[in-house]
Amino acid sequence: MKITRIEAIPYSIPYVHPLHFASGSVAEADHVLVRVHTDEGIVGVADTPPRPYTYGETQKSIMAVVEDIFSPQLSGLDIFARDRMQTVMDRTVHNQTAKGAVDIAVWDVIGKYLNQPVSSLLGGYTDHMTVSHMLGFKPAQELLQMALEFREKHGINTFKLKTGRHPITLDIEAARVLREGLGPEAHLYMDANRGWSANESAEVLRQTADLGMEFLEEPDDAREVLGRRRLVTNSSIPIAADESAPDLGTAAREILTGGANFLAIKTARSGFTEATKILGMAQGMGIDVYVGNQIDTQVGTIASVTFGAAFAHTSKRAGELSNYLDMADDLLAEPLSIEDGKIFVRDVPGVGTAIDEDKLAHYRNH
Known part of the structure; x- marks a missing residue:
C-alpha cells in the first residue's frame, strides 16, 4: 500500500x-x-x-x-x-x-x-491516561476556582500552573493559593515558558519549596546556558525541557549537557515515530517524561492518549490532555470524555480520529 x-x-x-x-x-x-x-x-x-x-x-x-x-x-x-x-x-x-x-x-x-488500535501496535501498556489540566494567566482566586470546578466535574487532580509573569507578586502567589485551596493531595507543577531569568527562577524555587511542586518546566531560556545549568544543578525538584527539546537531537543535548533532567514529549511535534525514540533515550538514561500539550484539539488529544497509554514510562504521570475543553467546538465525530480524571484509548482500528465532515466544512478556511 x-x-x-x-x-x-x-x-x-x-x-x-x-x-x-x-x-x-x-x-x-x-x-x-x-x-x-x-x-x-x-x-x-x-x-x-x-x-x-x-x-x-x-x-x-x-x-x-x-x-x-x-x-x-x-x-x-x-x-x-x-x-x-x-x-x-x-x-x-x-x-x-x-x-x-x-x-x-x-x-x-x-x-x-x-x-488494530495504534496504541496496541506501539506498546499496548494500558487503556487510559490520567489527565492534567493547564491553568493560564488569571488572578490567583480565579485559577483556584477553575481548578476546583475541573476537579468536581471531571475528577482532575493534577494541574499545571502557567507562570512567567512577575515571579514574586503574581506567580508565587498563584502557586500558594492553589496549594492551599486544593490541599496536599493535588499534584501541582509550574511552567514559565522561558519567562524568567535563571536568577528569578532560583528565587521562585526558594519561595515555593514548601508547596510540594513536582517540577518546573522551561523556567528560563535554555540559551542562557550557564544560568540554566546552575539552576538544574541546584534545584531540589526536576527542571523540565519542553520547547528547548522539540526533537530527539535537542532532547539528547539538553539532558547530556545538564540543561534539564526531565522531558516533555509532545506527539504534535514529534509524531509517534520520533516520540518513541525520545522515550527510549529517556528511559535508558533514567530520565522521567510526561506527555505535554500543544493546546490540542480533541483530534490532537486522542493522539497523545494513544501514545501515552502505549508505554509504562509515559503513562505513570498525568498527561496534559484537557485544554480542548476551552474550545467552542471540535472536529472529532465522537467527542472525548474525561471519566474520573482519565481519558481512555479508542478501541478502534487506527488512532480513533474519525472526523465530523459537517463540522469540518463549517470551520474550514476557504
Missing part, C-alpha cells in the same frame, strides 16, 4: 476561554487537518497546531510544506516505510508539527490497514 498524496486542510475554531502564557496567547485554534491518502483508499488523519512563537510555524507555512514539499516527496512510498519517510522529511529543517502530523496520519493508516 502506497501513499498517493498528503492533504492539508486549514480550519479555525474559537476558544471560549483563551489561554495566556509567557510566550504568547491563543484565542482561536487556527489549525491544519492533515490527511494521508493511499492507493487502497485508506486515509489517515492527524491535527497540526501552528505555534509561531514556539516553533516558527503558521497555518500557511504548514499547508505549504505539507502539500508542496512532503506530499510530492513521500508519494509512492510504502506506508510501512516509516524510517524512510522520517529521513525524507528531515531534509527539510524545522517544521516540527507538520512532520509530526504526517507521521501520526501514517500510523493511523497502518492501524486501519491492520485492523
Whole structure:
C-alpha cells in the first residue's frame, strides 16, 4: 500500500476561554487537518497546531510544506516505510508539527490497514491516561476556582500552573493559593515558558519549596546556558525541557549537557515515530517524561492518549490532555470524555480520529 498524496486542510475554531502564557496567547485554534491518502483508499488523519512563537510555524507555512514539499516527496512510498519517510522529511529543517502530523496520519493508516488500535501496535501498556489540566494567566482566586470546578466535574487532580509573569507578586502567589485551596493531595507543577531569568527562577524555587511542586518546566531560556545549568544543578525538584527539546537531537543535548533532567514529549511535534525514540533515550538514561500539550484539539488529544497509554514510562504521570475543553467546538465525530480524571484509548482500528465532515466544512478556511 502506497501513499498517493498528503492533504492539508486549514480550519479555525474559537476558544471560549483563551489561554495566556509567557510566550504568547491563543484565542482561536487556527489549525491544519492533515490527511494521508493511499492507493487502497485508506486515509489517515492527524491535527497540526501552528505555534509561531514556539516553533516558527503558521497555518500557511504548514499547508505549504505539507502539500508542496512532503506530499510530492513521500508519494509512492510504502506506508510501512516509516524510517524512510522520517529521513525524507528531515531534509527539510524545522517544521516540527507538520512532520509530526504526517507521521501520526501514517500510523493511523497502518492501524486501519491492520485492523488494530495504534496504541496496541506501539506498546499496548494500558487503556487510559490520567489527565492534567493547564491553568493560564488569571488572578490567583480565579485559577483556584477553575481548578476546583475541573476537579468536581471531571475528577482532575493534577494541574499545571502557567507562570512567567512577575515571579514574586503574581506567580508565587498563584502557586500558594492553589496549594492551599486544593490541599496536599493535588499534584501541582509550574511552567514559565522561558519567562524568567535563571536568577528569578532560583528565587521562585526558594519561595515555593514548601508547596510540594513536582517540577518546573522551561523556567528560563535554555540559551542562557550557564544560568540554566546552575539552576538544574541546584534545584531540589526536576527542571523540565519542553520547547528547548522539540526533537530527539535537542532532547539528547539538553539532558547530556545538564540543561534539564526531565522531558516533555509532545506527539504534535514529534509524531509517534520520533516520540518513541525520545522515550527510549529517556528511559535508558533514567530520565522521567510526561506527555505535554500543544493546546490540542480533541483530534490532537486522542493522539497523545494513544501514545501515552502505549508505554509504562509515559503513562505513570498525568498527561496534559484537557485544554480542548476551552474550545467552542471540535472536529472529532465522537467527542472525548474525561471519566474520573482519565481519558481512555479508542478501541478502534487506527488512532480513533474519525472526523465530523459537517463540522469540518463549517470551520474550514476557504
